[in-house]
Amino acid sequence: MRFIGPRFPLGKPNWPTSVPRPPVERRTGVDYETEWSRTYPARVARAVIVDDVLRPALRAIASPTVHGADRLVGLEAPAIFVANHHSHLDTGLVLTSLPERFRHKAIVAAAADYFFTTRAKGAFSALAIGAIPMERTKVGRRSADLAAELLDDGWNLVMFPEGGRSPDGWGRAFRGGAAYLSLRCGRPIVPLYLEGTGRLWRRGKRFPKVAGKGEGVHVTFGAPMWPEEGEDARRLAARVERTVGALADEWSTDWWTARKRASAGVTPALTGPAGGAWRRAWALDADATSRSGRRSWP
Amino acid sequence: MSRPGFVLEVDRSTPPILFHHGEGFRLERLPAGSRVVYPAEPVAPLKDPDAAIRHALLNPVGDSQPLPSLLHSGMKLTIAMDNQAVPLPPMQQPDNRQRVIEIVLDMAAAAGVDDVELIVAHGLHRRQTEAELRHMLGDRIYDAFAPHGMLTQHDAEDHDNLILVGRTEQGEHVELNKRAVTSDLLIYVNVNLVAMDGGHKSTMTGISSYRSLKHHHNVTGMQHSRSFMDPPNSELHNSTWRMGRLLADAVKIFQIETTVNTDTFPSQFAFLQKREWEWSARDRASYFGVSKSLERVPPRIARSIFHGIKSPQKMTSVQAGEVEAVHKITLENVHRQHLVPVQGQADVLTMGLPYVGPYNVNSVLNPLLVMCLGLGYFFNLYRGKPLVRQGGVVILSHPTRWEFHPVHHPSYIDFFEQVLTETTDPLEIEKKFEDDFATDPWYIHLYRNSYAYHGVHAFYMWYWGAHALQHVGQVIIVGGEPRAVRRMGFKPASTLRDALEMAEDVVGRNPSITHIHNPPIFLADVT
Numbered sequence: 035m036r037f038i039g040p041r042f043p044l045g046k047p048n049w050p051t052s053v054p055r056p057p058v059e060r061r062t063g064v065d066y067e068t069e070w071s072r073t074y075p076a077r078v079a080r081a082v083i084v085d086d087v088l089r090p091a092l093r094a095i096a097s098p099t100v101h102g103a104d105r106l107v108g109l110e111a112p113a114i115f116v117a118n119h120h121s122h123l124d125t126g127l128v129l130t131s132l133p134e135r136f137r138h139k140a141i142v143a144a145a146a147d148y149f150f151t152t153r154a155k156g157a158f159s160a161l162a163i164g165a166i167p168m169e170r171t172k173v174g175r176r177s178a179d180l181a182a183e184l185l186d187d188g189w190n191l192v193m194f195p196e197g198g199r200s201p202d203g204w205g206r207a208f209r210g211g212a213a214y215l216s217l218r219c220g221r222p223i224v225p226l227y228l229e230g231t232g233r234l235w236r237r238g239k240r241f242p243k244v245a246g247k248g249e250g251v252h253v254t255f256g257a258p259m260w261p262e263e264g265e266d267a268r269r270l271a272a273r274v275e276r277t278v279g280a281l282a283d284e285w286s287t288d289w290w291t292a293r294k295r296a297s298a299g300v301t302p303a304l305t306g307p308a309g310g311a312w313r314r315a316w317a318l319d320a321d322a323t324s325r326s327g328r329r330s331w332p
Numbered sequence: 333m334s335r336p337g338f339v340l341e342v343d344r345s346t347p348p349i350l351f352h353h354g355e356g357f358r359l360e361r362l363p364a365g366s367r368v369v370y371p372a373e374p375v376a377p378l379k380d381p382d383a384a385i386r387h388a389l390l391n392p393v394g395d396s397q398p399l400p401s402l403l404h405s406g407m408k409l410t411i412a413m414d415n416q417a418v419p420l421p422p423m424q425q426p427d428n429r430q431r432v433i434e435i436v437l438d439m440a441a442a443a444g445v446d447d448v449e450l451i452v453a454h455g456l457h458r459r460q461t462e463a464e465l466r467h468m469l470g471d472r473i474y475d476a477f478a479p480h481g482m483l484t485q486h487d488a489e490d491h492d493n494l495i496l497v498g499r500t501e502q503g504e505h506v507e508l509n510k511r512a513v514t515s516d517l518l519i520y521v522n523v524n525l526v527a528m529d530g531g532h533k534s535t536m537t538g539i540s541s542y543r544s545l546k547h548h549h550n551v552t553g554m555q556h557s558r559s560f561m562d563p564p565n566s567e568l569h570n571s572t573w574r575m576g577r578l579l580a581d582a583v584k585i586f587q588i589e590t591t592v593n594t595d596t597f598p599s600q601f602a603f604l605q606k607r608e609w610e611w612s613a614r615d616r617a618s619y620f621g622v623s624k625s626l627e628r629v630p631p632r633i634a635r636s637i638f639h640g641i642k643s644p645q646k647m648t649s650v651q652a653g654e655v656e657a658v659h660k661i662t663l664e665n666v667h668r669q670h671l672v673p674v675q676g677q678a679d680v681l682t683m684g685l686p687y688v689g690p691y692n693v694n695s696v697l698n699p700l701l702v703m704c705l706g707l708g709y710f711f712n713l714y715r716g717k718p719l720v721r722q723g724g725v726v727i728l729s730h731p732t733r734w735e736f737h738p739v740h741h742p743s744y745i746d747f748f749e750q751v752l753t754e755t756t757d758p759l760e761i762e763k764k765f766e767d768d769f770a771t772d773p774w775y776i777h778l779y780r781n782s783y784a785y786h787g788v789h790a791f792y793m794w795y796w797g798a799h800a801l802q803h804v805g806q807v808i809i810v811g812g813e814p815r816a817v818r819r820m821g822f823k824p825a826s827t828l829r830d831a832l833e834m835a836e837d838v839v840g841r842n843p844s845i846t847h848i849h850n851p852p853i854f855l856a857d858v859t
Contacts, residue, residue, distance in 0.1 A: 043359060043616045047347035047609045050340060 062153055064146040064167045064177050071160035072141070072189070081138050083162050089130040095242050096123055096234055097250030100131045101285070105257045106224065111136055112190045113258060114223045116212045118205050118278055118304060119194035120232030123242060123251070125163055127228060128192050131253045140190040143168040143181060143211070145198065168211070170197045178214070185219040195271065199237040202311070203318045205304030208278075213270035217261050225256035225274055227281035254281045279304045334373035337672030337854050340607075342366040347608045349847060350619075351684025351828075353811060354697065354731040355634035356626045357604075357619070358684065360828045366845035367678065369719070370607060371854035374595035375669050377646030381428075385435050388588065388650045394657025399436065399586060402517050405444035410515040411436060412451045412486075412539055416464055417690035418525040419592050424642040428590040430470040432521045432650065436588070437473070449511055450483045453520070453538025456545065456779070456786035457691065458740055459485045464694065484511075488541045488786065489776050497582050500574045504547040508579065509539040519586045520655075524662045526713075527561045527670065527855055530589050531659035532576020533569060542770055542788060548572050551758040554798040559712035561855055563663070573656075580655060588652040589662040592645040593669055594852030601641070604851055631733065638687045639694050670855040674719065677858065679843035680835045681720035681804075682828070683710045685730040686851065691785065691793070696737040699816045700744050700793045702730050707807065708796030710848055716858040719846050723805040725835040729828070732812030739783055743775050747790035748819065756821035758798040766791050805838045 049055060070076060092098060113136065117128055125142055132140060146167035150156040159165035168177045185191055195208040216223045230251035235242035245251065256277050261270050279301045284292035295301045306314050340346065348359035349368055362368065378384045389399040403409065413429045416422055440448055452460060466474045477483035486509055487493065495513050497506040512518050524530040537545060548571035554560065556567035563569040597604050603615035626634045649665040651658045687697055689705040706728040711718065720726060736745045751765050766788060769775065775787025807822040808831045817824040825831035835843060
C-alpha cells in the first residue's frame with residue numbers, strides 16, 4: 035500500500051508540469067562549500083584536533099617515525115605535499131608529520147565522491163583535516179580552481195596523486211593534478227613516502243591494527259621539487275612518482291644505494307611488477323617477507 | 333538575479349494558489365486551463381543608497397544644475413514629499429524620503445539656507461499623525477522642523493495659503509500651495525511605487541487644491557485613462573502634465589524620484605511572495621500557523637497585526653533634476669521591476685485583495701476602498717489592454733465588511749449610505765452629489781483639523797473604478813459581506829467555485845480565467 039502524505043499546505047506542493055524545474059543546487063560532493071573551515075575559529079579547532087587528538091591517536095596506533103624532515107629547511111610555504119596512498123591513516127600521518135609552519139595552514143585534497151557525499155561527512159572532513167573536495171572521476175575546473183586559489187593564498191596542499199587508496203598493496207601511477215597545480219601556481223612539490231600504513235589499515239578493513247613493536251610506520255620526506263624548464267604536468271608527475279619510488283628504495287635499502295639506482299634508472303617502481311594479479315600479490319608478499327621474516331601467504 | 337514574472341498555465345499538477353483575503357489568506361484551486369500571472373521577484377537594491385542619492389543630486393538629468401549650485405544663502409527653499417500612501421506597506425526605516433531629505437538638508441545647510449519648509453504633499457488625504465511622520469522622515473528631521481512649524485502638512489482648503497498659478501489652454505486651474513509656489517526652489521521627493529506615481533502628478537495632486545484636482549480626478553478622465561498605470565495612455569496624466577508644465581514655467585522645481593523593489597513582506601510572511609510549488613516546509617508551517625491564528629483572532633487584532641508590518645522594500649534607483657527627464661528614468665526602473673508580458677485577455681479576472689491600499693494605512697479597508705483597490709488599482713495594473721475582456725467578469729476575494737473608520741473616512745460612510753443607495757453610476761454620482769460632499773463645511777473641518785480624508789475623497793474612490801465598471805459585465809466578491817457587496821452593485825459569493833459558476837451566467841460556459849497573483853504587485857503588458 036502506498037502511503038499518501040498530507041495534502042498541501044501541510045504536505046509538499048506539487049510542481050506544475052508546465053514550469054521547468056530549476057537545476058537542483060548541489061551542496062555536497064564537489065559543490066560542498068568549505069570556506070567556513072578556513073576561518074580563524076575553525077583553524078583553531080583544527081589545530082587542537084590535529085595536535086591533541088590525531089597526533090596522540092596515531093602515535094598510539096602507528097608509532098610513526100619521520101625521516102628527512104631536514105630536507106624542508108629553508109623551504110617557504112606554500113608547498114604541495116604529495117605521498118603514496120595506502121590507508122586512511124595516511125592523511126593524518128602526513129598532517130601530523132608536517133613541520134609546524136606548514137601544518138597549521140594546510141588543506142587536504144579529499145575525494146569529493148567519498149568524503150563529501152553528505153553534508154555531515156563534508157563538515158567533519160573540512161573541520162578535522164581541512165579537506166577540500168576534489169573531483170577524481172573527471173576533470174573538474176571547480177576543484178582545480180579552488181586548490182589553485184588557496185595555494186595562491188598561502189595554503190599548503192596535501193594530495194595523494196594516486197587518486198585513492200591502493201587496492202592491492204602496490205602503488206598506482208601518479209595523476210597530473212599536483213603537477214598541474216605546481217606549474218600553475220609556481221610552488222614546489224614535496225614528495226613523501228609512507229611505509230607501512232597499508233599493513234595497519236589497508237583498504238577494505240573497518241578498523242586499523244595497532245602496530246606492534248618494530249611494526250611502526252615510516253614517513254620519509256623528499257627534497258622539494260620545482261618544475262623544470264619546459265616541463266609539462268605529465269612529465270613532472272612522472273618525475274614525482276619516480277622520486278617517491280626512490281624514497282621507497284631509500285627506506286628499504288639505504289640512501290646511497292637508492293641514489294645509485296635512481297641515477298641508473300633502475301629504481302623499483304612503486305606500481306610493482308607487471309603481470310597477473312596473483313603474481314603481483316606474490317611479489318608483494320615476498321617483499322614483505324624479506325623484512326618481517328614472516329610469510330603471510332600462502 | 334531575480335527571476336522575471338511569468339504566466340503559469342494551471343493544470344492538474346498545479347498546487348492551490350494563494351489568494352490574499354483581507355487580513356487573511358485563502359488557498360484556491362483554479363480550474364485547469366486558467367492562467368496565473370506571477371510577478372517578477374524583487375530586483376537587486378542599490379548597494380549604497382546614500383552614495384547613489386548624492387550622485388543623483390550632483391549629476392541631475394535634464395535641464396537642471398547640480399543641487400548645491402541651486403542652493404544659496406537667503407533663499408526660500410521648500411521641500412515637498414509624497415505622503416504615506418506609498419510605499420505599501422510602509423517601508424522599514426529609513427524610508428527613501430528620510431534618506432533623500434537628510435542629504436538634501438545637508439547640502440542646504442552647507443549652502444547656508446535658513447528658510448526651509450517641509451511640506452507633506454497630502455492632496456486630499458488625511459493628515460498624518462506624529463508617529464507616522466516620525467516613521468516616514470525619521471526623528472532627526474521631525475525634531476528639527478516640526479517644533480518650529482517648518483514641517484507642515486498640505487491643506488487643500490486653506491485658501492489663504494493657496495495661489496492660482498494660472499490656467500492651461502484647456503482651462504484647467506493650477507492652484508497650489510502658496511509656500512511651494514513662491515519659493516526660490518521647490519524640491520519634490522517621491523517614492524515611485526507604481527507607474528502611476530511621480531512626474532508632474534506629484535505636485536499636481538500632492539500640493540494642489542480641490543479646484544485644481546477636479547480637472548483630472550473625474551469620471552470622464554478616469555474612463556479615458558487606459559490605464560492610469562500607463563501614463564502615455566492616461567487622461568489623468570495628460571491633464572497633470574499640462575498643468576505641471578505651467579507650474580514648471582513659474583517655479584524652479586528640482587524633482588527627486590526614487591523607486592523601490594517588490595520585497596514587500598518580512599521573512600515571517602515570506603511565503604506570500606513565493607511561488608506555491610517552491611514553498612519550503614518552513615513556508616508551509618508559517619502559512620499554516622499564520623492563517624490559522626488569524627482565523628481565530630478578532631478582525632480588529634488581525635488588522636493591527638498586519639498594519640504593524642513594515643516592508644523590507646529597498647531603493648532600486650534614485651534620479652534627480654528636471655521633472656520629465658527624471659520621471660522617464662524612474663518609469664524605466666519601475667518597469668524593470670513590474671512588467672510581466674501577458675498574451676490575450678480572459679473572460680474572467682480573479683484577484684485576492686490584501687488588507688491595505690493607499691488610503692488605509694493604519695486604518696480600515698472599507699467596502700469603498702475594496703472597490704477602489706480591486707477595480708481601481710488591480711484592474712488597471714495593465715499596459716495595452718485590460719487583462720479581462722470587455723463584458724467579462726472580475727472576481728475579487730475579500731471579506732468586505734461593512735466597516736468604516738469613523739475618524740479617517742467620515743464622508744465614506746455617508747457616501748455609502750446616501751449616494752450608493754440611489755445609484756452606482758459614476759457619472760450620475762459625480763453630477764448629482766460631488767459638489768455637496770466637496771463643499772460640506774463639516775467634512776472640510778474634519779479634513780483640516782482632524783485626521784479625515786476630504787469629503788470628496790470617497791467619490792474619487794468610486795471614480796477610480798469607473799473604467800473597470802464601464803468595461804466589465806459583472807463584479808463578484810468572494811467571501812464578502814452580502815449586504816455591503818450588494819450595496820455597491822456587485823454580487824457576493826461564498827466560494828470561488830460559486831463565483832466561477834455565477835460568472836458563467838455572464839460570459840458563458842468554460843470561461844478563460846486569468847488570476848493576478850499578488851503580492852507583490854506587477855504591471856501586465858497585455859498584447
